[in-house]
Structure formats: structure tokens, C-alpha cells
Amino acid sequence: MKKGTRRRFLRQTGLGILATSGAVEPVALAQPEPAAATPLQIVAALADTLIPTEEPQYPGYRRLESFNISTFVWNQLRVVDRVTPQNLASFNEAPKATLGKPFLELDPAGRARHLDQLFSETDGASVPHKVLRQARERIFAVFYRNFPYHTIDRDEKGTPIATDKLHQIINPKKSNIVTGWDIAGYRGPLSWEEEEERRARFKKIHWHEGDAG
Amino acid sequence: MAQNKEYDLIVVGAGMAGCILAARIAERGVNPHNGDKLRIALIEAGPYLERKKNPGYGDPRWRIMVPQIQWEEFANIPHWPWPYGLKMVGGCSLHWGAFAFLPFDIDYKNWVDEMGIDWTKENMKEAVDDIVKGLHVHEDPEEAYSRGNRLFRDAGRALGYQPRGYTVARYNCIYCGYVGGAHGCKYDAKATSLWYIPTFLEHGGELISDAEVQQVVIEKQGAGGVVKGVSYRRNGEDFTAVANNVVVSCGAWGTPVLLGRSGFGPRAVLGPRTIVENDNVGRNLDGDTNFDVPVFFDDPIKEAGRGTSGGIYWFVDDPKFSDGTGRLRIAEDLTKITYPHVAALSEFAPAFGKAHMDFMRKAITRYGSISIGLTKPPTHVKGWVDLETGGHNYPGDDYIDQRLRVAQGIAIEVAKKMGCKVSLKFPKTFQGGYPSAGLHTNGTCRAGSDRKNSVIDQNFEAHDVKGLFIADASSYPRAVSSNSGLATATMGAFAARRIAKNHFSRGMA
Numbered sequence: 249m250k251k252g253t254r255r256r257f258l259r260q261t262g263l264g265i266l267a268t269s270g271a272v273e274p275v276a277l278a279q280p281e282p283a284a285a286t287p288l289q290i291v292a293a294l295a296d297t298l299i300p301t302e303e304p305q306y307p308g309y310r311r312l313e314s315f316n317i318s319t320f321v322w323n324q325l326r327v328v329d330r331v332t333p334q335n336l337a338s339f340n341e342a343p344k345a346t347l348g349k350p351f352l353e354l355d356p357a358g359r360a361r362h363l364d365q366l367f368s369e370t371d372g373a374s375v376p377h378k379v380l381r382q383a384r385e386r387i388f389a390v391f392y393r394n395f396p397y398h399t400i401d402r403d404e405k406g407t408p409i410a411t412d413k414l415h416q417i418i419n420p421k422k423s424n425i426v427t428g429w430d431i432a433g434y435r436g437p438l439s440w441e442e443e444e445e446r447r448a449r450f451k452k453i454h455w456h457e458g459d460a461g
Numbered sequence: 462m463a464q465n466k467e468y469d470l471i472v473v474g475a476g477m478a479g480c481i482l483a484a485r486i487a488e489r490g491v492n493p494h495n496g497d498k499l500r501i502a503l504i505e506a507g508p509y510l511e512r513k514k515n516p517g518y519g520d521p522r523w524r525i526m527v528p529q530i531q532w533e534e535f536a537n538i539p540h541w542p543w544p545y546g547l548k549m550v551g552g553c554s555l556h557w558g559a560f561a562f563l564p565f566d567i568d569y570k571n572w573v574d575e576m577g578i579d580w581t582k583e584n585m586k587e588a589v590d591d592i593v594k595g596l597h598v599h600e601d602p603e604e605a606y607s608r609g610n611r612l613f614r615d616a617g618r619a620l621g622y623q624p625r626g627y628t629v630a631r632y633n634c635i636y637c638g639y640v641g642g643a644h645g646c647k648y649d650a651k652a653t654s655l656w657y658i659p660t661f662l663e664h665g666g667e668l669i670s671d672a673e674v675q676q677v678v679i680e681k682q683g684a685g686g687v688v689k690g691v692s693y694r695r696n697g698e699d700f701t702a703v704a705n706n707v708v709v710s711c712g713a714w715g716t717p718v719l720l721g722r723s724g725f726g727p728r729a730v731l732g733p734r735t736i737v738e739n740d741n742v743g744r745n746l747d748g749d750t751n752f753d754v755p756v757f758f759d760d761p762i763k764e765a766g767r768g769t770s771g772g773i774y775w776f777v778d779d780p781k782f783s784d785g786t787g788r789l790r791i792a793e794d795l796t797k798i799t800y801p802h803v804a805a806l807s808e809f810a811p812a813f814g815k816a817h818m819d820f821m822r823k824a825i826t827r828y829g830s831i832s833i834g835l836t837k838p839p840t841h842v843k844g845w846v847d848l849e850t851g852g853h854n855y856p857g858d859d860y861i862d863q864r865l866r867v868a869q870g871i872a873i874e875v876a877k878k879m880g881c882k883v884s885l886k887f888p889k890t891f892q893g894g895y896p897s898a899g900l901h902t903n904g905t906c907r908a909g910s911d912r913k914n915s916v917i918d919q920n921f922e923a924h925d926v927k928g929l930f931i932a933d934a935s936s937y938p939r940a941v942s943s944n945s946g947l948a949t950a951t952m953g954a955f956a957a958r959r960i961a962k963n964h965f966s967r968g969m970a
Contacts, residue, residue: 297813297814298813298814298817299813299817299818300814300815300818302815306815306818308818360813360814363812363813364812367812384812384813385806388802388805388806389802389805389806391802391805392800392801392802392804392805392821393800393801393802394801428801428802428805428821429801431801431818431821431822432801432804432805432821432822432824432825433822433823433825433826434798434800434801434825437647438637443635443637443648446635446636446637447517447518447635449604450602450604450605450633450634450635450636453602453604453605454599454602454634455517455633456516456632456633
């Protein structure tokens, strides 16, 4: 990542201001506090179960917490998917009936067992099941869309601004950030050298130099 | 209201048909009284992103930006709203896979037989040739095929079908794999009617971009009406442009909405706003529908993090019908890039945990889908466009549901032949009904010899409004056999010839 990219990202998303002002609640993965369970804590714990982090083989979701990924996910869940804090609380409380503790108090194995139970629900009609489905979709979508390089700069009209900072055109290996794209082996747009290789190949097959039309 | 500038012809909408039509009339037409060059305005609501064309290399701005814009992004761009897509000069013509299907024989036959118009293959040949040359229509080279392409083709042949390669409209494609996964092309390889704009400008045409036409000005005359020009808004200011001839090319949804706003349409809908009545404006919506049957292979079918762009398909007709009703298209989507989030959310992915992450390490080279579509719905089922909102409605039919299930069965059979895993799900949206003819829509101002069931005649002129022409996807009366982009382009080229010949040739009244 080039110098300043994270700062710019935080500025663009407004998360930097929130973070420095204390408005972003701390994400406590290892220290569950059920009495004060917040949506951010629940989202973070669920995401950590869905995409676990176990270095070095599994560079998962937790790595991106320093980029406020849970804040981003929760905002998307709340605004786009209409998930309420009460819905999340219901999800958190659900395992009490079967495992004796809320989700945040379970160890990783217990959390996984609870998700297995929810996924096995045949009708899928309960609130915890629906929350799990929605959150899973959102968490995977955000993570595997290359967070935190997923944003596109826009002008005042909302039109994307072309810059050389989009997505992984910058080399993530330089910053030691492993994103969903890296795990999937997705390389992003072609480099100039790759383009040239392809042009050389297809110039031998089907090519017309000059303008179209 | 700003000044009344006068023109011989105004074209509203610089999309797939509008750009081509405007260019060809500017090139061929003359003032019939004195032989002077025509004064033509082409008015477009969106911007004109003029750039040097450099097919295969692209423009620096677009090189970086375009491949990252997936369709979801358009919902967030206020002036490029989905579902209308790219509101800009060149319109939606540069999108998705640039798959290019000219009308098939059955399409011409349907138009002629059903509506009594002379749109035969022979009569439209010159226009079709124009499009083939102008948009560079050709078949993908075999060298661009991936392993997925070949597996699909071989399976189809083994099952007794006749697979063939897609025709495409691209210029100097490097087969990067993004062609089906993003609207535009950063290498400027996808064909676009934008390519016709230099011709339009060279022949004296005036392009007015970023200008939303509010109304076509129609005055009552006898039982019908007569065109007087258009009113439009640009940069917050209102303008009027005067002309005795106006071509509307705003698409299957946009055109009827503009006409309704102008007082031309069904009295039952427009009420006291009606100036000229025609019940068919916004009616007779036709189109096709598609859904994908996801598949997953044990071994890679495409390059890691890349794709190619070839494509194989075949048709399956319903033997009960000779007019193509029930025609299915079975195609593959085993070549283009797979975005990681798509694979992550696929039904083949484990629900969560390390197993999911292990799956993701190999998913994007093995995931794909078989695309199935019903391209010829039954003739008695037609939808309509809401003239206020542009929303479209389709009543549905059990037969459509049955044919889509037949198509799904074929896709599953092909997948088994290829030896891959296949989804057995049928989309809930289609079960027990058919909510939308959402793709490749057409027919909402269709051509015909009888004004009781059509809006325009075979020369693209409105039955009821003198000087009003309609040339776009709304003009052709029945869905074509596949993707409709080139059929729409053909309408532009064909209408230009008819309008130039009938109205802008020396000596014409």
C-alpha cells in the first residue's frame, strides 16, 4: 500500500473522524461483555467465525479490523439490509437455549457449533437464522470485494474518478495486507505487461490497427 | 424559456439506435427543397465523454476506471441510473459481453406476418450490412476459447445439439475476461454507437448532450397531431428547439414515457393530458428472460484470476410452434472472470470457516454457470410500461414457466455430461408465474400496418402524428431470437434510410 492510502481511506469513509473522536466502539473479540454487547461486537465475533484468522495459513477477517471492517459491515447491514440492533441481540442470545451462553461468550468451537445448528434449521424462519443469512452474505461480500481497497473515488456528481489507486492496482504485498482477493488468487486488472502479452498474441490472430468505425 | 433554434430534424436520444440514425441521415439526407445540408440536432440526456478511439489500447481515463464498474455500481451514480444503464452519448450500446446477434430469419418472418409490414430480410439487408461493418460483427476466434468453452461445446454435440460460437461486436479484443462482467471496456474494444458520432459531426450535425428532453411538442390537427419541436432542460435552463420532424430513440421504456409526457398515448392512462390518442403507446412489451444454472468443476476451466471471452450456445425450439414460440437459448458462462465474492456466496461454497477459505483458494478458476433463456415468449402474452414511472409489467404465463424448466433440465443434463457439480435450484421468482420480461425488451411503440394495434408504420412514422418518428427497441413488434442490441442498431440504420429517402431527398415534398 502506498504511503497515506489508509489515511485517505479513513478520511473518505468518515471512519477516521469517528475513530479519533471515540465514536467507533472498540471491537473486543476476546473479551466478550454480554451485558453491554454491541452490534459491532456481535458482527465482529460472527465474522471472525465465518472467516477465521489463524496465521499464517488462514489470514482471515480479523486482520482487517484495523481498517474498521466491522464498522463498515455493520453500517451496510443496518442501512442496506435493514438489520436492527434488536435483530443482532436476538442472534446473540439464541445459543443460550442450546449451549447455555450467548454467542459472544462461546469459545470458537461453540460458536461454530451454534452456526451449524442455525444453518441446519429446515424452515429458516427464525430471526437468528435470518440475521445469520444476511450477515453472512454481507460479510463475505465485503471481505471478498477486496476491503479496504473496495472503494472508488467519485466526483461531486458521483461519477467514478479514474486514478491509479483503485483496487489492487497497487501491490498489496508491499503493505502486508492480505485481502479476500489474495486468498481467492484474484489478481485484479491486467498489468501493462500482461496486456502487451495478450496484444502480441491476438495481433497474430485478429487485429486491425487504427480507429474503429 | 431560451431561444427557439430551428432544425430540419431533431433526434431525441443518442443511444444504440439514435447515434446511428442521426449519423446516417446527416450523411445521406438533404433539404428536399433546395438540396442544402440538413440542420440536425441530436439531443442526449447524458454526457458526451469524447475521447480518442484507440481500440485494443483504450483511453487513459477509461483504461483504469471501466473494468471495475460492475452493474451494482450504477445504482450509486445518480445520472447513470440503473435500469436505464449508461445515460450518455453511446448509451447502453457498450455493455456486458458485446454479444451481437442480428435478427434471425424467423424474426423477420414474424414481423412481416404478424404486423403486415415490409421488414423482410431482403429489405433490411443494406442496414444490416451497415451494422456488421460499422460495429465490427464477427465470431470469436477459436484461439480465445477456454477449457470451459470446449467442454461445453463437446457436451452439447454429444447430446445431439448444434453448438455454435457467439458472434460479437468488438474491435481488437485482447480477451481479458472482463467483457461479460462490466459495462464498459477500458481497451475501447466493445462496439458502441459512439463510433458513429464523428460521422454525424463531420456532416454538420449538432450534438446537444446533458440535455433532458421534457416533451415532444405536439399540436392537435384534425383527428391526429403534428410535431412542432421539443422542449428540453440543460444546466437548469429550459430551451425549445423547433422542427417539423422529430425522431424519438429513447428505448423500449424511455420512449413511451416521453411520448406519454408529451400527450401522445392511451386516453385511459393520460386522461385530460391527452393531445393525440393511441392505445398502443407503452403496450405490447415483449422481451426475454434468463437465469443462470451455477456449476462447479473439479479442475480449472479458466485462467487464475483471468478469463477469456469466447462463448458457445445453441437453440432448442418447441416443435409445436413454427413461429419460434418457446425458443430456448442454452449458453455457457464458463470463460469470463469470476469475482471472488460471487464464488464465496455460491451454493457450492461451504457455509463458513476454514473449509470455506480452502474452497476460496481454488474457486474462481472452477466456478461458472450455464445460462438459459426463453427468447420467444408466446405471442398472446404482452406486458406494458407505466407511462408515469417507466416501470414495466408482465402478466406471465404457465407456458413460460414450463419452458424455463425444460431449459433447466437441459442445462443439468449438459453439466452431468461435462462431469461438474450443478445447481438444481429453480428461481423462486419464476415459480407459479413470470413477473417480468426484463431483458432485451421491445415492442412498446411497435410498427404495424394498422393503427389499432401499432404506433408507427413500416416507415417509422407515427400513424397519428405527422412528423413524429420512433426508431429504437420499441419499434420492432416482437422479441428477436437472442440479445437485442444489434436488432436495435439495425432499427437505427434501417430507419435512417427510410426517413432520408421519404423525407430528406431532393425533390420530395
